[in-house]
Amino acid sequence: MINAGIIGASGYTGGELMRLLLNHPEVNITAATSRKLAGQAVSDTHRHLKSFLDLKFENLSPEEIKSACDVVFVAVPHGTAMDIVPELLDGEVKVIDLSADYRLKTADFEQAYDMKHRDPREAVYGLVELHPEVSEQTFIANPGCYPTGANLAAAPLAKAGVINSVIFDSKSGITGAGINPSAVSHYPNMAENVQAYKLTSHRHLAEFVQELNRLDNSLKNISFTPHVVPSIRGILTTAHVFTKDTMGVDEVRALYEEMYMDKPFVRLVDGSPSLGDVRGSNFCDIGFEVDERNNRVVVVSAIDNLVKGASGQAIQNMNMICGFNETAGLWSAAAAP
Amino acid sequence: MINAGIIGASGYTGGELMRLLLNHPEVNITAATSRKLAGQAVSDTHRHLKSFLDLKFENLSPEEIKSACDVVFVAVPHGTAMDIVPELLDGEVKVIDLSADYRLKTADFEQAYDMKHRDPREAVYGLVELHPEVSEQTFIANPGCYPTGANLAAAPLAKAGVINSVIFDSKSGITGAGINPSAVSHYPNMAENVQAYKLTSHRHLAEFVQELNRLDNSLKNISFTPHVVPSIRGILTTAHVFTKDTMGVDEVRALYEEMYMDKPFVRLVDGSPSLGDVRGSNFCDIGFEVDERNNRVVVVSAIDNLVKGASGQAIQNMNMICGFNETAGLWSAAAAP
Amino acid sequence: MINAGIIGASGYTGGELMRLLLNHPEVNITAATSRKLAGQAVSDTHRHLKSFLDLKFENLSPEEIKSACDVVFVAVPHGTAMDIVPELLDGEVKVIDLSADYRLKTADFEQAYDMKHRDPREAVYGLVELHPEVSEQTFIANPGCYPTGANLAAAPLAKAGVINSVIFDSKSGITGAGINPSAVSHYPNMAENVQAYKLTSHRHLAEFVQELNRLDNSLKNISFTPHVVPSIRGILTTAHVFTKDTMGVDEVRALYEEMYMDKPFVRLVDGSPSLGDVRGSNFCDIGFEVDERNNRVVVVSAIDNLVKGASGQAIQNMNMICGFNETAGLWSAAAAP
């Protein structure tokens, strides 16, 4: 058994880390920090965890966290993690950062997030299916929610070098906007609606480019437009992939089967995947169809933004760097419908 | 005052035609046919029309309809309208067909719908904003729901001849699947979900191609993928338009303003449009953003699939062919939120 | 034509007043005030009103409003209206107050709202169906949303003096919580949920008691529990009415038919009413069933909280006090589904 702590545990990813870790056979949760809620019971905020967790939010220093934990999840906003991570890393503790701060090369981060990086540092990008090297690390930058589902949808074609251009049209549930009420989470604005936003300029695009270019550095034409849909959880990404030549269905399927053959959390499905089949679980379901008329392959992926898109993937990373089974604590099916 | 009849009045488009015509200052509803519900009160099926309409569904012959009506809306499934329309057209009555049967050139119809056409005939395609010639007709083929919003989103760029390729990624409300319960309208399947379907092969694509090629017959690369979202009404279409050269925001805006300057039902909006702002109304709201990095213009349009995407547009066509004001009976704002 | 102004026009009831007044044949909207948004176009906030309304929010004094308007709707929070109304009433202008400030006898108000009333004054309670005397007034207190649907559901039985006790269990859409985002309007909290609140202590109870006791002053046992449901608009109230003696279906129906015979906005329906059939409209649909086993009559009413529960009813009151047809500007069916 190891001890795990969560810095910034009052939000959705913090709550989800705890929900999942409570099912993990190798982990005790020993610390959950929140400056604002220090002293309050965790289950007063995350009411679904009542009866499971007898823990209070604390306001702990990095030293205190390091002494209480073997692994630490950092679940604070981007721009904040870079002040916490360096102090954690000067010791024995393993760190998984769920913010955007260490996902990109420093220059790319500074451009995408329009801020100076105060802790330029290399980290492994924790999209486990594409980065087997995570297992040797002590520090992981956990991927963004949109890039996780989108890059898994396009990776086999990118790796094969067949992509001419790709447009990712993503539809996200509303928890992506966080636990604090705002106009974009206001029920009367979002129910019965689909809201496109940042049509051409979402910051996650830099993660799409970085990861797909790792697989095919000649691939230049990558576009991304996100939308919010009336769903609590989930991201469905429709990847319109234009290929250099016309591809057959079997040819495409072979690329996906080869890449994901031994990846337990990627499921190739017939037809188009549904958010309900992955909700609450760490799966990325992928389906596709070939449009021979336009040399287009339409690949659709479905993830739960809070699980495979955040906290579940963070635990998958923890499993890898701690030497546990990749699926430990995560091998549950969605509660569909 | 004219008399209007609806053939196939038991479904959603029938109900919506009646709701809107009840507000029309120049129209009496004199016939509503339904073979299955003949003899029952219309307001037993369309309960929201109680107190407005004291009409029973009837099973009328074309002769009976022609004698009772000045204008007839045909709201039957595709493949059925072609057996009804010819009998209606051999008289004085004006006809607006909401099915797919007369929207396409006969050969294109037969390919897209995989059936022999039993009444090959030319009709004007009733997308009023692009077809001013509707006003001189007695027979109109009312456009499909997806092509209406999508073609209005792309038309100014197509007409300017600047499009290299375009991908339409559409998100439709569930009334698009009709009034009869099925797996795709089953609440537990569709709530909290986004369902892509017919990823590469939706039949409406033929209407995209026909209409955009009328504006630019060199435009070849047109793709379309529809999705269903948890909304009763509405279609949001995200048009990813790749242009031949980089375009500036002002240049793009000028094209839209010029084309839609005097079109009362197209509103150019700042930012991305919302389904709530058009719900129940005949508007098509359009917003856009330019992605200079990829020579992409992202245009987003929002319509109510049952109004501008079906019954409202049919009444707009009626207004044109009957010499009424284009907005008669349709000039109401959405009940947002 | 008369001129109408709205004080506090930036919220949902303000937007809805304008949407409905735009359809009114006898009214011009000449003023819409908002201290916070003064100078901004109304249609920047109420985007669905674009193309209909070329008006800016203003910050007007009572004197300025009185000079610009024949009738004024006050749509500010309770506790604020009492500072505005007295200045409006010392002139020619007619006033309809949508806040709670003048709905109750002063002592009852002070107890229910736990504040001192700064303008004790009698007003007529504008539930038109129960208060025919509204037509002679210049000042109306518009009823609360919950009491409107609930009191209409119980009134015929109360008037007949047959009620022993009544429990109102109401289910409200989320616009009831207003236009400003909060925890109770946060999509992830409210979607897929039903939230009971103020189980025994909602302030609207005082309006239930006042109005039902007007009809039967011996009726003591009145209970009310509100809930929020995942719907933008609408209130469904289930009134569990225990009667002194066992009543037959016909006997009950006769009471409802008699009371609502000539009330255009109350529709008696077979079975249980649906929110969709009243959405966006000024109707109150009512259905009932008799439970002879327990001397219980279950009466269910459905209204749109923003229309019959607020702005539509305010316009119905305006119609009465201005001598217009009761249904002027309000005679539209819901856009169902």
Place this chain on the structure above:
Amino acid sequence: MINAGIIGASGYTGGELMRLLLNHPEVNITAATSRKLAGQAVSDTHRHLKSFLDLKFENLSPEEIKSACDVVFVAVPHGTAMDIVPELLDGEVKVIDLSADYRLKTADFEQAYDMKHRDPREAVYGLVELHPEVSEQTFIANPGCYPTGANLAAAPLAKAGVINSVIFDSKSGITGAGINPSAVSHYPNMAENVQAYKLTSHRHLAEFVQELNRLDNSLKNISFTPHVVPSIRGILTTAHVFTKDTMGVDEVRALYEEMYMDKPFVRLVDGSPSLGDVRGSNFCDIGFEVDERNNRVVVVSAIDNLVKGASGQAIQNMNMICGFNETAGLWSAAAAP
């Protein structure tokens, strides 16, 4: 390890039984029957179970099932189970019936379900919290979804003999209507709606009466009205309990704490419970408030209709009759929000 089989495994309760049993440390799923889907993979229907279950639906005789299983769950419609159960019970196998067939005394069943019982037989009613005697049984009648949440809400007060009358006003998610599409599960009918139905005559009322009268046989005045709300899962029941005398908050709380002190799946919560906090889990969350004005205690309970209201409770019963820990396989928190 024991072997479990499910008769009628193609519906929602069948799917949920399998999802939960897959997490159970003591159970193998060895048979899943469906006459209609025999030969098809279970995960073609229950797509969320892909990668977990390599099982096909079969059409098995009772003999075959008995030889393959130690425990059998019967998840067929009421009226059908009574033809299957007798054949299963003449052997070693333990049986948990999720239908209504054995929940009531034979005469009560025949009246409530308006059919002749073909296998009159006593069974223990498997509401574990109220029936500790389940642990000695080999045959259990699993309770209905509405009575589970409602009776747990009222039981402590009933047992204390303080209830004068009680009205249960329940709000159910739409999976309660089953996996087959119908008008009551049609998204456009149910989204943005609350639908009351069987206002006075739902068959589950007989289970309310039976169980509450077991606790207080003088309690006569029990009323029940169900509603469907736009939620996939969940039942929120608002119990309006009128007590013989005025009760204090502490007095009420003491009754609930005493009864549920050692019941792991009942959680007493502050304020009103939420469906999200129990979704996918076997909990029944209960909150209450006292209305001294009317001698009313308003108790609100929240369950997941498919888990505590059906399949989870069935597994809880299995745990009891097989000698496992009561919480085995069920000790997971809801994936909230």
